[in-house]
Amino acid sequence: MIYLIEAFDKESGFLAFEEELPSGSDQAIKTIMGWMVEQQGWEGYDLSHEQLGALEKLLGKEIYNPTYKFQLSCNV
Numbered sequence: 001m002i003y004l005i006e007a008f009d010k011e012s013g014f015l016a017f018e019e020e021l022p023s024g025s026d027q028a029i030k031t032i033m034g035w036m037v038e039q040q041g042w043e044g045y046d047l048s049h050e051q052l053g054a055l056e057k058l059l060g061k062e063i064y065n066p067t068y069k070f071q072l073s074c075n076v
Helices: 026-033 049-059
Strands: 002-009 015-020 044-046 068-075
Touching (some): 002 049, 049 068
Antiparallel strands (some): 002 015, 044 068
8 A cells, every 4th residue: 555645735725745655654554543444545534733743753754834734645
């Protein structure tokens, strides 16, 4: 599974950028997101500020900017 953090401009709704989370961090992502079932590969989730902060630690850099709305997508 490939997990992407997507940043959408709050004004236009357009995708501004995306960051791929490191492979092999599936279990950590599941814990952060509180998932109880396996993902199918088409889901998208709005991220809370706390979830984004935890995912930034996995990513190894800070990406938060208040002008964006952040989502996590799951792709096969």
